[in-house]
Amino acid sequence: MEIAPDHPRRLLQGFLPLDLCKELEFIHRSCGTVGYRPGVISTTLSHLIATNCSHLIIPFIHVRERLKENVEEFFNCEYELVIEFTGLVSWCKGASIGWHTDDNMPYLKQRHYTAVCYLNNHGIDFEGGILHFKDGKQPESIIPTTGDVVIYTADDRNIHSVDEITSGERLTLTLWFSHDSSYDEDPKLIARLDDILTEHQNQVCHIPSPASSNMYQCPHLGSGLDIRSMRLNALGYNLCSFDHKVCHSFSDSLVDPMEKPIQICRGNQIYNEKFANSMHALQVVQFYYWKASQVKISRKKINVDDLIDSSLMFSTKNIDKKLLVQYYVKFKESDFDRKFMDDEHESFDWGEFSIAGRDWNDHVQKLHVILMGSLSSWKTHQTLFSLEDVKTS
């Protein structure tokens, strides 16, 4: 492959399968925390490991390998590269970045190549957010399209900027690669994984454990607003503590109710099952939206109506309407998760929701089995790689 020597970069169209994009979106909407710039939310692999969601690194493994191979090949790297950083990054309304290079700080000099994978669509999921390169053509501007990937050198041959996001949320998977093996993120991730999985060996539990509250407080969304409750609100849910008051502001409470067992409600219906904490509730809700169409199909197949009486799944309590109204007003102002405010949740059904809850459990169990089956090889090679590839090659 020929490279333009002055501005080496390339657009890989349709590189990521669409179902992988959806899965990564599910992970980000379930686990994201405040990012490195205002208006940016991020989900790193080390954060997933630290919050008892190690199994959620599995969907990243294969695509990381494929991206690294492509970058090495395109830039004619003589020696193998290492992955310095892998993270899901979303840009909310108001976020932008002016002309810069990705190695523009002394502590970023190890970043030699960048891969940005687009997980949703400009013009549908968000407005604004076009990537521009300052010099040279091929390509000059990138309009984010689901599944496309842009790879470029992180130095001053590829000065670039991103237009302000004017609505919605722009989601990417971003990786940086280095020639310097001391910056390889894999050995650090494997050491963390090993510590955590050894510690939990005897009581395997897949319930996420939230990070500290300030990691979910997004100043640009409005003071005191929490990413987890904003995401739930965007889909029409509120969180209820056990005394059935709607959780609102936590600043004056000693123990953060977001870390305690919690229930969810829609309108005046409270779902009877309890969640271990707000992140657990958010993960199941996001899973339901990720798998919504499949749940509807399986419901038809097994005629769940005969098995489940939805009315047993919720109770109706006197929920303080005033607090709900306040929450919705704030949500609309923030324009967060805009795309879900459509017919999608008009057809909501607690029966389908409860099927999704069970499917979520099966899903995380499966990922956990893959994780446990991979760990000893990862430790031996000090690299995260997919074992299935080894078997088939």
Ligand SMILES: O=C(O)CCC(=O)C(=O)O
């Ligand atoms: O998301 C993009 O298109 C580019 C992001 C970027 O420039 C960066 O994170 O440094």
Ligand SMILES: [Fe+2]
């Ligand atoms: Fe950049």
